[in-house]
Structures are given as structure tokens and as C-alpha cells.
Amino acid sequence: MGPADTTTALDAKLRAEHVGMVFDRDGKSVSVLEHINLDVRNGEFICMVGPSGCGKTTLLNVMGGFLSPTSGSVTIDREVVHGPDPRRILVFQEQGVFPWLTVEGNIGFGLSKLSAADRSERIAHYVQMMRLQGFENTYPSDLSGGMKQRLQVARALAVNPDILYLDEPFGALDSVTRLIMRGELLRIWQTERRTIIFVTHDIDEAVQLADRVVVLSSRPAKIQDVLTIDIPHPRNISSARYLEHRDDLLKKIGLAYTV
Amino acid sequence: MKYVVASLFRVTWGFSLAAVIAIPLGLTIGWYRRAEMAVNPLVQILRPISPLAWIPIAILWYGVGDMAAIFLIFVGCFFPLLLTAMSAVHNVAPVYVNVGRNFGLSTPDFIYRVLYPAVVPQLITGSRITLGIAWLVVVAAEMIAVSSGLGFLIVDARNAGNRYDLVLAGMVIIGAIGLLLDLAMRSLERVKSFRWGYSEN
Numbered sequence: 340m341g342p343a344d345t346t347t348a349l350d351a352k353l354r355a356e357h358v359g360m361v362f363d364r365d366g367k368s369v370s371v372l373e374h375i376n377l378d379v380r381n382g383e384f385i386c387m388v389g390p391s392g393c394g395k396t397t398l399l400n401v402m403g404g405f406l407s408p409t410s411g412s413v414t415i416d417r418e419v420v421h422g423p424d425p426r427r428i429l430v431f432q433e434q435g436v437f438p439w440l441t442v443e444g445n446i447g448f449g450l451s452k453l454s455a456a457d458r459s460e461r462i463a464h465y466v467q468m469m470r471l472q473g474f475e476n477t478y479p480s481d482l483s484g485g486m487k488q489r490l491q492v493a494r495a496l497a498v499n500p501d502i503l504y505l506d507e508p509f510g511a512l513d514s515v516t517r518l519i520m521r522g523e524l525l526r527i528w529q530t531e532r533r534t535i536i537f538v539t540h541d542i543d544e545a546v547q548l549a550d551r552v553v554v555l556s557s558r559p560a561k562i563q564d565v566l567t568i569d570i571p572h573p574r575n576i577s578s579a580r581y582l583e584h585r586d587d588l589l590k591k592i593g594l595a596y597t598v
Numbered sequence: 599m600k601y602v603v604a605s606l607f608r609v610t611w612g613f614s615l616a617a618v619i620a621i622p623l624g625l626t627i628g629w630y631r632r633a634e635m636a637v638n639p640l641v642q643i644l645r646p647i648s649p650l651a652w653i654p655i656a657i658l659w660y661g662v663g664d665m666a667a668i669f670l671i672f673v674g675c676f677f678p679l680l681l682t683a684m685s686a687v688h689n690v691a692p693v694y695v696n697v698g699r700n701f702g703l704s705t706p707d708f709i710y711r712v713l714y715p716a717v718v719p720q721l722i723t724g725s726r727i728t729l730g731i732a733w734l735v736v737v738a739a740e741m742i743a744v745s746s747g748l749g750f751l752i753v754d755a756r757n758a759g760n761r762y763d764l765v766l767a768g769m770v771i772i773g774a775i776g777l778l779l780d781l782a783m784r785s786l787e788r789v790k791s792f793r794w795g796y797s798e799n
Contacts, residue, residue, distance in 0.1 A: 405696060425702040431693050438794030439715040448711075449701040480794050498701065 351378040352534050353402065353502065357411035360397055370559040371397050375411070377553060377562060381501075384528055384535045386545035388592070389555030389563075395538045396506055398560065402536060403429045403504050415502065425449055427502040428495035433511045435491045436479045442466065443475045445490055449498035465493040468527065485516040489523065496527065502534045509544070521547055525572055542592070546585045547574055554591050564591045602771060605736050605747040608664060612671025613732045620676045621721060624683025625713070634684065641680065649674035649735045653742055666743040667736065674735040675728050682724025686717040719787070719795020726783040733776045748772050 360372035371394040379385055389395050400406045402413050404423040413420040415427065423429075428449075436445050446465050450458045466472055469489040479487055488508055495503055505524075509517040521544060528535055539545055545552045546568055554564040568584050575581060627633045652673050656666040690713065698712035740749025748768050755764035787796055 403700070405699070423696070423700045423702070425700065429696070429700055431696075434691060435693055435697060437694065437697070437712075437715070439718075439791045448697075451707070478790060478794065 350380055352381040352383070352415065353377075353379040353536070354414045355398075355402065355411070356414070358398070358401060358408045358413060359410035360394070360401060360406070361409045372401070372408070373559040373561050375560070375562055377565075379534060379536065382532045382534055384537070384548060384550045385553060386537045386539055386549035386551075387553045387555060388539060388542060388545045388588070389560060390557045390592075391540055393555050393557050394560035395540075395555060398555070399429065399504050399506050399536065399538050403427060405429070425498050426500050427504065428498060428500040429504040429506065430488075430491050430495050430508045432507045433484070433487070436487050436494065438479050441476050441478055442471055442482070442490055445479070446493050446497050448494055461497055465497050468496075469493040469523070483516075484512050485520060488512065488520060492524070492527070496531065496533075500533065502536065505535065505537045507538055507540065510539070510541075517541075517544070524548070529572065542585060542588055543576070546581065546588060547576060552588060554588070566591070601746060601748050601751045602775065604744075605740065605749070606775070608667045608739070608747065609671060609729075609732045609736050612668045612736070613675050613729055615668070616672045616675035616679055616728075617725065620679035621683045624680040625687055625717065627680075628684035628687030629713075641677065645677040645681070649731075650738055653739065656739075657743055662743055662745070664744065667739040667747070670739040670743065671732045671735050675732050678728045678731060679724060682721060682728070683717070686720035686724070687713070689720060690716045715791065719792050722783065722786050722792060722795075726780060729779055729783060730776065733772070733779060737772060 355375050355377045358372055358375040359370070362369045362371055375398060387395050387398065397406065401408050402420070404413075404420045404427075407421075437448065440448065443462050443466070446462045447458050450461055453461065462475075466475055469492065471486065471489060471493065474482065474486065479490065482490065492503075492505075492508070509520045512520065524535075525548065537545075537548060549568055552566045552568060553562055554566065555561070556563040566584065566588055570578075570580055570584070627637055649670050652670055653666075656669045656673075660666040660669055694712055694716050698708045703711060736747065737749035737752070740747035741753045744750060745754075748771060752765050752768040755761040755768065786792065
């Protein structure tokens with residue numbers, strides 16, 4: 340949560356170095372990411388914002404190991420990322436929970452190596468944390484959108500990952516549910532202290548949540564700016580400082596103050 | 599009654615053999631795009647051949663008897679099931695595959711815990727349709743290749759003195775059993791862990 344802008348190589352949890360991504364589409368090469376350099380500290384909450392289609396999701400997939408960058412590298416704990424790993428879990432925008440498993444089955448999905456007793460204890464813990472009590476044996480088709488996303492986060496947290504990647508996880512939810520979910524996520528982040536990298540297109544969401552906001556340019560995405568939001572949680576979203584940060588961010592993205 | 603059992607026996611064997619071979623094969627081919635490109639032309643040539651066109655070959659290979667009829671049902675079921683399995687794999691949402699990879703599943707675990715549950719609803723629907731085909735084929739096969747079963751009953755009733763009452767009775771029984779088979783397959787669609795694959799109603 341420290342406001343330090345300079346991060347030394349030593350305490351970088353995740354480091355992206357000159358990451359570039361070129362896709363081949365119908366014989367034409369399309370550059371999606373260019374020269375992405377970013378250091379993320381352990382326990383930091385990073386939000387990535389940028390125009391839609393700019394490559395935020397691509398960058399997240401590269402960091403998660405689902406895509407290999409065409410140039411540069413991503414290192415986590417000084418180890419180059421070569422593929423997805425249960426130590427870092429990606430939470431998808433929607434449809435990420437398995438519809439053929441109950442709430443318990445989904446949370447326990449990554450826990451098959453634990454003994455039955457440990458597993459059910461872990462499941463119970465996250466059922467409670469994510470406020471899914473009473474729905475343990477419910478299938479996702481009978482859950483609301485917000486509950487499905489809570490379930491997806493619970494499944495991710497249950498395997499005890501170092502890093503949580505979230506790809507517009509609340510994007511498909513209504514605005515009230517979204518606000519509640521942000522509160523829940525902050526509460527979890529404060530109690531469990533994971534490194535979180537959160538992609539969103541919602542400026543307010545970024546300013547409410549992040550330690551630092553990474554602003555990406557339109558395609559090919561480059562890091563245009565990194566803003567530090569040095570307001571302690573819980574943040575008063577009508578305070579002058581909050582609005583100042585928000586306006587600053589809007590300006591950086593090139594949007595006016597008025598609609 | 600004896601004839602009903604004989605027909606069901608053949609359908610069960612022909613359909614089960616086809617399912618056991620065609621479904622794993624189709625899933626594998628569907629998963630590897632290259633295998634699909636290699637196999638697809640052959641499948642597309644064999645598929646439009648009516649199972650009934652195989653009757654002479656079935657008799658040539660297996661003689662008149664159960665094996666010939668089972669073989670015909672097998673042929674009739676094989677391609678629909680193969681195509682169902684191939685397209686079922688294509689329709690698995692990429693997000694499930696990614697989640698499976700993210701949680702570090704081994705290949706057998708991945709097949710058992712992600713791929714298989716993701717394709718089951720589509721396989722059930724495909725099997726339902728295919729079982730209907732099997733039930734059509736068995737009647738035709740029994741008219742020619744064997745001397746028992748419901749198809750034989752109909753032909754025999756006509757040949758043995760135009761007993762059209764027995765012909766109609768045979769048809770009614772065929773219809774009723776077809777309906778029961780379909781209902782049995784449908785009940786699978788209501789199993790809770792499969793139900794997600796069907797539109798809400």
C-alpha cells in the first residue's frame with residue numbers, strides 16, 4: 340500500500356519486461372502489445388484501464404501464462420512464466436464457473452490433492468467468506484450473476500494463489516452488485532493479502548480499488564501512465580482527493596469532465 | 599414378446615458398440631484439429647450411405663443372423679455418434695479449458711473433470727437421436743437379414759396370408775417402444791449435473 344513509485348528488482352513479485360505481442364490475423368500481423376514494462380510488488384493491488392479492445396485482456400493472459408509473448412518476458416519471483424500455474428489464478432468476466440458442479444464442487448475444484456477433511460474445511464471457509472452459506476449444494480444455473488462471480492473468486496482463493504488476475508470480473512453485473520462486490524474484494528484483499536491485478540474499463544472502479552492504476556493506450560497497447568492512488572481504505576468516494584485522482588485519470592485517458 | 603426382446607437385444611448391442619467406439623474416437627478427433635482434417639473426407643463419404651445399403655455386405659460377412667443385424671445398427675449409429683462427439687468437443691467453452699489448465703490438471707484429470715462433463719449434455723442429445731435411428735434400422739434389418747424380431751414379424755405376417763392385423767400390431771409396438779426409448783434418454787437430460795446444457799424451460 341506504500342506510495343513508493345520506484346520499485347526495485349528485489350521486491351518485485353511480478354515483472355514484465357519489454358513485453359510485446361503480435362498476432363497473425365488473415366496473413367497480416369497485428370501488434371497488440373508493445374514494450375510493456377511493469378513491476379508489481381508483493382501484495383499490491385494493480386488496476387489496468389484502457390480503451391476497450393486495447394489489449395488489456397491479452398496482457399492479463401500473457402501475465403497468467405495463457406499466451407506467450409512474442410517478445411520480452413514476464414517473470415514472477417524471478418522465474419520466467421511459461422504457462423498457467425495454480426499459484427496464480429485468473430478469474431474470468433463471466434461463465435467461468437463449472438455449471439456441472441455445485442457451489443461446493445466448484446470451490447473444491449482445485450483441492451483434489453487435499454485430504455477429504457482438509458478439503459471440506461477449506462470449502463466451508465470460503466463459502467462463509469464469500470457469503471454463499473445455504474447454497475453449498477446449489478448448481479450455478481440457480482445462482483445470481485453476483486453469486487457466480489463470488490463463487491469464481493472463492494474457487495480461485497481456495498487454492499491459495501499468490502497472485503489473483505481478474506479480467507473485468509464485475510463487468511456483467513448491475514451497478515449495485517458491482518459496488519458490493521468491490522467492497523467484498525477489498526475486504527478479502529485486506530485480510531488475505533494477495534497480489535491482485537485487475538483489468539477494468541471502469542474508471543471509478545480503478546480509483547476505488549487500486550494502489551496503482553496502469554493506464555494503457557489504444558492498440559497497440561503501451562503503458563501510457565501509472566498513477567498511484569495514495570488514499571487509505573475505506574475510501575470516501577466523494578472526498579476531494581478521490582475526485583482529484585479520478586479527474587486526473589480521466590484526463591490521462593483523454594476524457595472530458597462532463598458527459 | 600419374444601420378438602420385442604430380440605429387436606431390443608440387437609439395438610442394445612449395435613448401439614452400445616457404436617457408442618463405445620465412436621464417442622471416444624470422435625472426442626479425440628475433435629480435440630486434434632489435424633486429425634479431424636485427415637479423417638473428415640472419409641467420414642463425409644461414408645456418412646451419406648444408408649445403413650440399408652450395407653445389408654448385402656452384412657449378410658456376406660456375417661450370414662443371416664443376429665450379427666448381421668447388429669452390424670447394420672452399428673453402421674447406422676456410428677457416424678451420427680462420431681459427428682456428435684466431434685462437434686461436442688468444438689462447442690466446449692474455451693473458458694472451461696482455460697480454467698482446467700489454470701488449476702494445473704493432469705491430462706487424465708482434465709479429460710475426466712473438465713472435458714467429459716462439458717460434453718455430456720451434447721452427447722446425450724446426440725445419443726437420443728441416434729437411438730431413434732437404431733430403432734429404425736433394426737426393423738429394416740430384421741425384414742431381410744434375420745428370422746425374428748419386430749421387422750420379421752411384419753414381413754412374415756404379410757407373407758403368411760396377408761395378416762394385416764399383425765402388421766399393424768407390429769407397427770404399434772414399434773412406435774410404443776420407440777417412444778419409451780426416447781423417454782428413457784430424455785430422463786437423463788434432467789439429471790442435475792447435466793441439466794445446465796439444455797435451455798431452461
